Amino acid sequence: MSTGAVRLYNTMTQRVEPLEPAEPGHVRVYVCGLTTYDHAHAGHARTLVAFDVLVRFLRARNYRVTFVRNVTDVDDKILKRAAERGESPLALSERMSRVNADELRACGCLDPDLEPRVSESVPAIVRLIEQLVAREAAYVAETDKGRDVYFAVRAFPGYGKLSHRNVDDLVSGARVEPGDIKRDPLDFALWKASGDGGFGWDSPWGKGRPGWHIECSAMAAEALTPHFDVHGGGMDLIFPHHENEIAQSEAAWGEPFARLWMHSGFVKIDAExxxxxxxxxxxxxxxxxxxxxxxxxxxxxxxxxxxxxxxxxxxxxxxxxxxxxxxxxxxxxxxxxxxxxxxxxxxxxxxxxxxxxxxxxxxxxxxxxxxxxxxxxxxxxxxxxxxxxxxxxxxxxxxxxxxxxxxxxxxxxxxxxxxxxxxxxxxxxxxxxGLLQTPAPVFFARTQARRLGLRGMDAADVESKVRDRAAARAAKDFAKADGLRAELTEMGIEIQDVSGGDRTTWRVLV
Ligand SMILES: [Zn+2]
CATH class of the missing domain: 1.10.730 (Isoleucyl-tRNA Synthetase; Domain 1)
Known part of the structure; x- marks a missing residue:
């Protein structure tokens, strides 16, 4: 099998392009993973299945792939849910990250090669923020809880290049809230002060926690270097999350961040x-x-x-x-x-x-x-x-x-x-x-057990009817045999006579 034929749509250039990894034969992929506070939904499954196929396919095309998928285990939604439950935020996110990992494995998603977590990446995040402040791409602002750090969007000339938006158009849509401490409505938080009693880590700006976007810049650079091949996520992440990742990374390191940006589409449900x-x-x-x-x-x-x-x-x-x-x-x-x-x-x-x-x-x-x-x-x-x-x-x-x-x-x-x-x-x-990756007997056993459960039946009930039918057939009581078959069909059981009718197999229909 050859390499070099793979072409992917790049959100940045809005074109389908040949995949040309920086290191020939080795594709480095970063995908934004889940915020672990609740069950993952079908939209998450879609995104992560799409990137699982990317990884599996590139490997089938003889590429070496380093696949990084992060876990957002520190986030406002986690803090809120943990407070409601009276649980510690990291205990909640640890528990849910295991639930989510099982949900993704059940959809056939391979575990990533590296799975960085925000809670374990704070030193790298702090270093990156310090670098942005030193380069005047970010600034510190006093709040009643301590000091926040914001990214100065106007200091990064390429802002908007991924989402194809113009900074001035963005400004007209943004509002400065009364009491806002940001210099510009487009600026976003890199570090949020939490006050001495709040949840967070010590930092040069006092106790606090990272804003959302900064984590992926820091974790991608730690895992893959500041410049890598493919960055992916759901389409809803293009703006502002991925736009902000680009701004932070390129303002800090000066080199282009990801070469190719891939985004999966939405899963729609008739909400009404x-x-x-x-x-x-x-x-x-x-x-x-x-x-x-x-x-x-x-x-x-x-x-x-x-x-x-x-x-x-x-x-x-x-x-x-x-x-x-x-x-x-x-x-x-x-x-x-x-x-x-x-x-x-x-x-x-x-x-x-x-x-x-x-x-x-x-x-x-x-x-x-x-x-x-x-x-x-x-x-x-x-x-x-x-x-x-x-x-x-x-x-x-x-x-x-x-x-x-x-x-x-x-x-x-x-x-x-x-x-x-x-x-x-x-x-x-x-x-x-990623299809047919389970041994067939395992697949048939698990689907049968689940389908029987959904129909409130157990295998012994079905077996006994199948045996009664075989006995009726042997006794040439075809009316009874046909009646039992109809009963089984009604129950959602499909039967098949094999080896010239000596043996009957059955399965539960979906
Ligand atoms: Zn991300």
Missing amino acids: KMSKSLGNFVTIAQILERNDGEALRYFLLGAHYRVPIDFDLEKRPDGRVVFPGVDEAERRVDYLYATRETLAATAAGAKPAIEGDTPAAKTVRSAVDRVLAALDNDLNTSVALSILAELAPAANDVALQVARAKKDAKAVARGQALAAAALEAIDACCRPM
């Missing part, structure tokens, strides 16, 4: 319809009660990462809320795992080989290159999934042909080799998107 039942967001935890994390990932990858996604919800007559788009994605993920199982059984250890020019052979031969080409093109996962959706049925056809060719040893051997090649192709197509 949903506000009464669920609020205007759905958490990953709520989705995981009903669906597999891999189904959520597949659903999110169905749209290109920059376009908005509509997250549909449907309220059932019994009051349950379901997610039809994720349900459909879960059926597709089921099908991919089942396809993989079928191929492994068909290939029976054969050496992969693609002979001839049958439609199936052509599909198997071209699939991986087509998927990688789609991902080369600014991570076009929706096209990649559509190629996978051609490959899987073609692969199932190969398995069917092998089963039918029983007596033709040559055809069986050719088919088994093609099945082995199809299996390899499916894996190579799925790997960069």
Whole structure:
């Protein structure tokens, strides 16, 4: 596999550009992570799944990737929530950071190579603020709690270059609040005084805590040096967060901050319809009660990462809320795992080989290159999934042909080799998107357990009905057997008679 074909949309230049890492072959990526005070929602999942695909795909394209994702464990929202709960802010954020990490892992996100936290980065943050003050890009202002430090936006001539905004237009929209101690309404806090009794760290300006934006400048530079390749986050971070990161970093170090800026689109929910039942967001935890994390990932990858996604919800007559788009994605993920199982059984250890020019052979031969080409093109996962959706049925056809060719040893051997090649192709197509990363029996066991639970059933109930049906069939009481099948169907159980009807398998539908 070659490198050099990857092209990504750069928010800074507003163009799709070739990825050209500063150090050839090594891509250094920084992504703004979660503020850990509550459950992560579908919008967070979308952003972090998109950047997980970036990392996995670059590795599939033979790049070395250093992936940094921070944890914002000091923030006003955390302080407020902790005060409401009577908990220490760092205890709350530590607890929620573990919950959030599990939520992201459930969506198939790899852990980052480095995961800096604000609470552990205060010395680096203080050093950076000192440097900005020394360069007169920042100034100290007295408050009743002590001394704050603000970034002087007018001192940085490039302000607005990422969000393509003009400083004067920004000023007309900003208001100076009465009693505001900032010199200019656009200036933002680097350090906030907390008073002697408040939460914070000692600093040259007294006790306080960092403002939000400064942390990412300091942590990215510590982890990756002040100049690195890709900076990512959700689209809502472009302004002011990322604009401010650029201003702080470039004012302090004088060299360009990130080379390429990537931003994922929003997840939209019909707020009016949903506000009464669920609020205007759905958490990953709520989705995981009903669906597999891999189904959520597949659903999110169905749209290109920059376009908005509509997250549909449907309220059932019994009051349950379901997610039809994720349900459909879960059926597709089921099908991919089942396809993989079928191929492994068909290939029976054969050496992969693609002979001839049958439609199936052509599909198997071209699939991986087509998927990688789609991902080369600014991570076009929706096209990649559509190629996978051609490959899987073609692969199932190969398995069917092998089963039918029983007596033709040559055809069986050719088919088994093609099945082995199809299996390899499916894996190579799925790997960069983080799909099919679970052993199939584990996936089937966990989805079955969850689906039975949702339907209030246990496996023993189903087994006993399946056995009764088999007994009825053996006794040639077909009316009873059909009645039991109808009952199982009604329960959401799909049964399949295998090995000429001697054995029945069953599965719970999504
Ligand atoms: Zn950030």
